[in-house]
Amino acid sequence: MGKIYIIDVTNRDGVQTAKLGLSKLEKTIINLYLNEMGVFQSEYGFPTTRHESNYLKANLELAEMGVLKPLRLQGWIRAVAQDVETTFKMVPEIKHLNLSISTSHQMINGKFLGKKNRQDIISMMTEALDAAKSKGAETVGVNAEDGSRTELEFLIKFGQAAKDHGADRLRYCDTLGYESPFTIYETAKALAENVGLPIELHCHGDLGMAVANSVAGAKGVVDGGQDAYVNTTVNGIGERAGNADLVAVLLALTKAKGIEGKYEMGNKMDLSKSWKIAKFASYAFSVPIPINQTGVGANAFAHASGIHADGVLKDPDNYELYGFEELGRGEPEFVETGREICTGRYGGIRGFRHVMDEIMGKSALTFKKQEEAEKVLELVRYANVASQKPLVEDELLFIAKYPDIAKKLLTLAPLE
Numbered sequence: 001m002g003k004i005y006i007i008d009v010t011n012r013d014g015v016q017t018a019k020l021g022l023s024k025l026e027k028t029i030i031n032l033y034l035n036e037m038g039v040f041q042s043e044y045g046f047p048t049t050r051h052e053s054n055y056l057k058a059n060l061e062l063a064e065m066g067v068l069k070p071l072r073l074q075g076w077i078r079a080v081a082q083d084v085e086t087t088f089k090m091v092p093e094i095k096h097l098n099l100s101i102s103t104s105h106q107m108i109n110g111k112f113l114g115k116k117n118r119q120d121i122i123s124m125m126t127e128a129l130d131a132a133k134s135k136g137a138e139t140v141g142v143n144a145e146d147g148s149r150t151e152l153e154f155l156i157k158f159g160q161a162a163k164d165h166g167a168d169r170l171r172y173c174d175t176l177g178y179e180s181p182f183t184i185y186e187t188a189k190a191l192a193e194n195v196g197l198p199i200e201l202h203c204h205g206d207l208g209m210a211v212a213n214s215v216a217g218a219k220g221v222v223d224g225g226q227d228a229y230v231n232t233t234v235n236g237i238g239e240r241a242g243n244a245d246l247v248a249v250l251l252a253l254t255k256a257k258g259i260e261g262k263y264e265m266g267n268k269m270d271l272s273k274s275w276k277i278a279k280f281a282s283y284a285f286s287v288p289i290p291i292n293q294t295g296v297g298a299n300a301f302a303h304a305s306g307i308h309a310d311g312v313l314k315d316p317d318n319y320e321l322y323g324f325e326e327l328g329r330g331e332p333e334f335v336e337t338g339r340e341i342c343t344g345r346y347g348g349i350r351g352f353r354h355v356m357d358e359i360m361g362k363s364a365l366t367f368k369k370q371e372e373a374e375k376v377l378e379l380v381r382y383a384n385v386a387s388q389k390p391l392v393e394d395e396l397l398f399i400a401k402y403p404d405i406a407k408k409l410l411t412l413a414p415l416e
């Protein structure tokens with residue numbers, strides 16, 4: 001029986017959301033947390049975009065060093081042979097790619113304005129796929145953009161062509177959030193059966209069903225005899241109404257009626273990192289977590305009304321489907337209400353050492369020399385300029401532990 005894997009797209013769909021963004025250090029911290037959670041793959045950026053190059057390369061170095069392992073790092077590009085060329089020129093070490101092209105009549109006609117037909121779409125995709133494989137890509141997923149408004153027959157033909165040219169997965173994109181759990185189940189099952197490749201589910205929340213559609217789609221793929229790969233983002237942040245929320249998808253896949261115990265995750269997932277990653281993404285994107293958000297909202301384990309409070313005090317199982325401890329909640333969080341020494345872009349060495357001694361002390365780390373501390377402080381200044389908000393402990397620790405990598409992440413040189 002097929003298994004279910006998570007491909008998180010926070011660092012691609014999440015960061016291309018209007019009005020939002022992440023610094024390269026913040027993107028890196030997201031990758032580190034995804035790795036800790038057991039996520040299979042991070043769609044971690046755009047290899048043809050110049051300002052991503054140093055970040056993409058630096059994260060591949062972290063993977064090489066074993067820091068970002070076993071998480072797979074995969075780039076997203078258009079299914080255009082020229083983009084594959086550019087990718088391997090700019091990030092030669094990249095090993096995993098997803099190639100995206102529109103497949104619906106609406107988009108083929110509406111975007112290419114009569115200059116391309118369906119056969120051209122398949123040819124462009126297979127050409128790009130051949131190029132990626134010949135350049136040394138180890139795995140390539142092919143994305144059918146607007147798949148949910150594409151006839152099944154053409155999707156199967158598209159998927160089969162991808163398979164013939166060595167694709168490793170087909171991504172069924174519900175780009176506009178048009179799907180429902182009933183229809184995506186059938187389509188995903190048919191794709192798994194007829195294409196014979198693992199299928200990715202990429203769902204959006206325009207009708208409020210991103211998580212439900214992801215789970216129903218994954219069930220369809222596994223029932224169709226293939227592995228399913230669910231695309232998620234942390235806190236559901238993504239284009240427009242967002243993507244399927246990572247924590248909600250994991251909870252649904254492991255605890256929902258009819259799913260729990262029947263379907264198996266490909267990787268051992270550590271849900272206890274949920275709180276940490278959700279809080280960090282909220283801070284980094286500057287988007288508050290709604291009070292009623294699944295698992296990580298402030299009210300997810302709050303009980304006030306008499307019957308509920310009495311019931312949960314007698315036995316939490318009366319009114320809670322899962323425990324807060326499972327998600328890494330329950331630790332007190334301290335907010336300094338007295339004197340506070342901060343560090344950042346205009347900080348000096350004394351304040352910086354004060355802050356860092358406390359943070360590094362917890363991990364039994366120290367600066368060996370004053371010059372080392374001064375170098376890290378300089379990097380912290382730049383990181384603070386990039387993020388425009390105080391760095392969190394894990395960011396400061398990261399810079400102290402991997403100053404050379406941090407330097408690459410912070411190096412953003414515009415066109416020469």
Ligand SMILES: [Zn+2]
Pocket residue numbers: 013175202204238239243
């Ligand atoms: Zn999307």
